[in-house]
Each structure stands twice: as C-alpha cells, then as structure tokens.
Amino acid sequence: MSKLGLYEYNCLEDDEKATLLWDQGIFLMNRVDEKYSYNLYSLSDFFVEVWYDSKNNSIEKFRTFKTIEALEPYLDRIDLNWKL
Numbered sequence: 001m002s003k004l005g006l007y008e009y010n011c012l013e014d015d016e017k018a019t020l021l022w023d024q025g026i027f028l029m030n031r032v033d034e035k036y037s038y039n040l041y042s043l044s045d046f047f048v049e050v051w052y053d054s055k056n057n058s059i060e061k062f063r064t065f066k067t068i069e070a071l072e073p074y075l076d077r078i079d080l081n082w083k084l
Contacts (some may be wrong), residue, residue: 006046
C-alpha cells in the first residue's frame with residue numbers, strides 16, 4: 001500500500017481516519033485544555049491532531065497539518081535537555 005497523503009486522508013470518513021491513525025500513526029504527545037484533550041500523531045509526511053471531548057466521550061475533530069507553526073501549542077512540552 002502506498003503512503004496516503006494529507007489530502008487523501010482528509011477525504012476519508014472519520015472511522016477510516018481513526019483506523020488508519022491507530023494502525024499506522026506514531027503517537028507523539030498529548031495536551032489538554034478546558035474543553036478538549038488533543039493527541040498529536042505523525043502519519044506519513046504530515047501531522048494529525050485528534051480533538052477528544054471527554055465530557056461527551058467523542059472525537060470531535062481530526063486536524064491535519066504540515067507546518068511547524070501549527071506545532072506551537074506543543075513546543076513548551078518538548079524536553080531538549082536529555083543526553084544520550
């Protein structure tokens with residue numbers, strides 16, 4: 001199977017997006033605000049942010065992007081002070 005691009009992924013139904021993400025995505029990190037829990041994944045050559053509403057126990061949105069600027073909410077959580 002060839003790698004799916006961002007635009008092809010966006011055309012999938014939500015259940016197909018979830019299945020593909022769980023099977024092939026790489027979980028990177030999580031963040032939480034007042035309304036949602038956001039799970040960030042890497043998939044192929046783009047990122048997918050899953051917006052989960054714990055109050056309603058539902059996925060509200062799959063947000064896809066390729067830009068570094070869209071990673072801004074996660075940057076303060078990255079620890080670059082580690083040693084090999």
